[in-house]
Amino acid sequence: MILTKTYTLEDYALFCERMNDFGLFEYVDGLIVPVQSMKAVDDSLIDYVLSKDFEEKEITTIFEMPTQKHDRIVTNLYGNLFIITKRLGLIIYSQATTVAIPELNRGRNPDIILISEKEEKRNKLHQILNPLAIFEVLSKSTQAKDKSDKLTEYQQIESLQAYIIISQFEVQINVFQRLAKNKWEQEILNNLEDTFTLKFINTEIKLKDIYEGVVFEQTNEETKA
Template identity: 25%
Template sequence: MTASLQVTEQPTAQRYFTPEEYLALEETAESKSEYCDGVIIPMTGASTNHNHISLNMSIALRLALKGLDYNVFMGDVRLWMPKKQFYTYPDVMVILGKPEYYNNRKDTVINPQVIIEVLSKSTKSYDRSDKFQFYQTLPTFQEYILIDQSRIYVEQYCKLANKRWSYSQYDEEDTALVFDFFKVEVSLADMYEKVDFEAENEPEDSAEE
């Protein structure tokens, strides 16, 4: 009788990177990644609905804030949260006055007042929980807007005193989101222009006929 040898695979050790290593990798990477306290997390690609909503909001805010001392950034500008050692790319950011750059990097800011995230099925829980907590470590952060890309549904968090936040939700196309920080109004019809909910909710494994 011979004994059989069972080999148990050992889990691969987690590789940790310094912030400097992450930034160097991002400069040549084909796709964007987040960085969280040593761990690099690949970001998923955006859908057409995601892109429509981000662009609609950026255009609406740029037009409404034209001539005022605000900067609107979309997608490719990185945000650094030193207290959490966290880098990410919010879908839309609004900064009052001049952007403050981290280590003079013109691709990385640290002082947004308003952040907008477009929710997908895979990221909505993360955007509502951990990422929101990370954003709250920024002293300038005042307002958080979450926009669902699979249905008409918008959530708004506004900073109050003593680390409290007010909460509002919008789910009707004939209503409008009114930003608290700068009193700009954006209708949900404009926000969701060109968004195709049927395409968003189709099963990913549906076969072509």
């Protein structure tokens, strides 16, 4: 039986600090996983980054990075949410901020986080403990994780009121909103003229604002037509 080496939250925090220029990473059951991947970082790289010899040799590992469409959607979201939520006493964090899920020994880096300015709570590693809403933009390598694992994990966070999953490959948004402690509703939207309401702040968001400037690749059928 091969035992997988695991790391502490402190190891994870130091690794992220030192690897800041190489991408974003999440913490899953003692493993350190790139945000844009399902595969954990190799132990040998982690051990080197955490060692006193760090920076003595060049790191040549290349991690998958977000696409232009992904970044455009996140930028659109941030801009629209900032205008909407500023008057409501909410703060927006994007991408580099970790949400801690201590009950599950997880640390996730959503694309967008909404949290109350006055009630924000963090652990000793500065990870957020009480988000109100989380937005994830799907990538090819992580869409299964975002739709299943993360959905289950985020729903364990007592403070969370909404989890929104946004496709960058087509106009499609899945909106999950809490109705009660263990009860959620799902809404699927796939038209640019659609809107959805974040019920916990009674605020409407338009899909055309989220997808502004995003150009989708045409399918073979669309090209022939």
